[in-house]
Amino acid sequence: MLEIRGLTGGYGVVPAFGDISIKVDQGETVALLGSNGAGKTALLLTTVGVLKPVSGSILFEGADIAGMHTRDIVGRGVVMVPSSDRVFPELTVEENLRVGCCSSTAKAERKALFDRVYKLFPRLHERKSQVGSTLSGGERGMLAVGRGVMGNPKILLIDEPSQGLAPIMIRHLFAAIQVLKEHGFSILLAEQNARMALDVCDRAYVLRSGSVVLSGRAGDLRSNESIRKTYLGG
């Protein structure tokens, strides 16, 4: 479904990542592992059109979306959930969700999408009239993922869901990601917390300094010696 080929790009003159090739098939959950600065966020931002790539292609359902406007890419079903600044502080939970539903295809199914999100995150339903700035970190994370679902996505790009969250909230959020996976969503997940990511994904790529250094099925990577040492604490 999503195939990134030889993609090079970043924030400015020096590329954050070079010649990356990655794919996500329909219904798969794929993780991008790696520490800070490895290029994971830049890669996701380039896929969704916020950053323009220097070279390479991004094939989504057969069409090359590299360099397209974000609004068109989101319209095609590629939705990103950011790692920070996740919610609109002065909009209520319900307004935050509604605003995620901006393409015409998503609007038609708005009621069904709201039901789906509130079922996934009952706490958001409880807080639906509260403004974003009054939510806890974990609730904002849920809201950001819920807003992503409101976009009626074909693939969700989730950036560092564990960022800034307490362990119990991280478990909650990953449990929700697991539910999304069971519902058939395709997910590309960038995550520093390798343990949690490998528990939920089918396959993973490990990035270091902008290149893919290792890839494979989750089970294989979990038992891989160097992975255990570097990311899983031995």
Place this chain on the structure above:
Amino acid sequence: MNPGTLAQVLVQGLAYGGVYALLAMGLTLMYAVSRALNIAHGNFLALCMYLLLTLSTSLRLDPYVSVFITVPVFFGLGLLFYRYFYHPLQKAELLLSFQAMIALVFILTEGTYMIWGGNAVQVPSAVQLAHVRVGSMQISLPLVLAAGAAIVVAAVLYLMLKRTDLGHQIRAIAQRPELARLIGINVVRVEMLVFGMAFVLVAIAASFVVPFWTVTPEMGFSFALFAFIVLVVGGMGNFLGALAGGFLVGVATAFSQFFLGGSLGSAIPYVIFVLVLIFKPKGLMGTM
């Protein structure tokens, strides 16, 4: 002095304040969504007032009727202004866009001089001498209509911002522009519509102010100046603040001109401006 006079001064303040508010609400929306400071906004008001003059002399249309023509025309003008003037400048250096704005002020001012001449003119209206009776007092109707127009427009805008998809998108962009872009909101389209709306407010303001205010080409810039003061006083990006700020500045100016006389009275808005900057720099009401 009698209550009738004071009431007249109050309503006059609310009327002028209403016009400032209409301009400031448009400026607030443009600022909130595009971080735009449209210095030429007042010149567009003057331009519209001259258009009303032409519609009046050639088609004998009352300004309150012409508004139905000027509103759609100015909506289109706002869209074009965004598309061909403001949007291309967004990527340019700040100094460059500022210079372009100032150039536009000159072009519009001189342009209106060239087409309509420099004489102060009034646009006649059927209701310009009409009065509303409140108790034992007679209040000029055009003043009441101007103040009322500002309130009605503010209410409509408020509902739009709270209840419609476009309103939510405007607020989202005002709060977190990059996040709005990330989730797929068509920011350019929203910005363009906001400019259209701000220009509609200008057209409405023009029709409601000409019955009691004579028009000259340089008025444009001084209107803009007042509108910017209101913008800061109300809180940049807070459009209810623009409404309240407009009335505050209008009423304060009216009363100080009445009690203190012309030049000292005209200084009052600037005094308020400086006071707000010193004591409440975020404006009386903060952000949207």
